Amino acid sequence: MPPEISELLGQNIALIVLAVVIFLAVRSAVRIVPQSEKYVVERFGRLRAVLGPGINFIVPFLDRVAHKISVLERQLPTSRQDAITADNVLVQVETSVFYRIIEPEKTVYRIRDVDAAIATTVAGIVRSEIGTMELDQVQSNRAHLIERIRESLANVVDDWGIEVTRAEILDVNLDEATRAAMLQQLNAERARRAQVTEAEGRKRAVELAADGDLYAAEQQAKAKRVLADAEAYATNAIAVAIRDGGIEAAQYQVAMRQVEVLTEVGKGQGKQTIVLPASAIEAFGDAFKLFRGLKAG
Incomplete structure (x- = not known):
């Protein structure tokens, strides 16, 4: 070449x-x-x-x-851990955690298995938080418990360059003995509430009856007061008549009252014989004389 x-x-x-x-x-x-x-x-x-x-x-x-x-949000597999409440009840808590990596240099050089580390941390936090609460609080304050877990977890994983976006408690399971005891307690509470409701109903009925009696007594008292006022007015009118018309007016009123009574007796049903005392006959005469005298006056 x-x-x-x-x-x-x-x-x-x-x-x-x-x-x-x-x-x-x-x-x-x-x-x-x-x-x-x-x-x-x-x-x-x-x-x-x-x-x-x-x-x-x-x-x-x-x-x-x-x-x-990858900086996409990740979800840890649902995990279950046992915990004991402050009132010594064994519960099994199902949790789920969502997170994302925001500082890869920390995640790469400070932790080997980030998923396992987060799962272990969550289990410890859940046991610690539930240990300070009674069972009723765990059931009723689940949102508060979730927030406590999320905050505690965020403080721990900050050194790993991770942001916890959401932490959820999916379920709180109890053993069969505890479930049976809670069911008995629930039934007892329902029975107690029913008895309280019934007692309150009876109490309300008694109060309403007492209010009715009081109202009736007040109305009767008002009626008696009205009658007393009427009688007082009548007495006052008679007194005025006696003062102005003299004794004859009073005698006239008494005689007319006797006539009215005898008239009512005569209106009875059936055939009857009325025996009049001499004073009654005199009452008719006195009334007639007084009537003529009043007309002449």
Whole structure:
């Protein structure tokens, strides 16, 4: 092979190698990061940078992408842990935690298995929080308990570059003996409430009856007061008549009252014989005389 051809061939090979090297350098220098990920770049085994979404440049052959971390929200598998309440009741709590990685450099270099670490931390926090509450509080204040768990968990996982977005208590299960005891207690409470309601009903009925009697007594008292006022008015009228008309007017009133009584007796049903005393006959005469006298006056 002529020297010129060999030299030309060698130059072409060198250009091809250079082109390949440049291509590889450019390819390794340019990194396109998806929106849902972050890249952790190392240089000689040491943290160099964290690449965000978009086009990024690194030093070829010196820097390398050591970890590709997803920043999407993650959900831990549902876990169950036993806990004992303050009133010594054994419960089984089902929890679920949602989190996302916000600082990949901490997650990569400070914790090996982040899911297992979070699950263990959640179990400890749940046992600790439930141990300070009674069973009724656990059942009725579940939202408050969830908030306490989330806050405690957020303080722990902050060093791991993790943000806890949500923590949920899916269920609180009891053993059969505790369930039976709670059912008996619930039935007893319902019976007590029924008795209280019935007693309150009877009490209300007695109060209403007493109010009715009191109202009737007040009305009777008012009626008696009206009658007393009427009698007083009549007595006053008679007194005025006696004062103005003299004794004859009084005698006239008495005689007319006797006549009215005898008239009522005569209106009885059936045949009857009325025996009048002499004083009654005199009453008719006195009334007639007084009437004539009053007319003449």
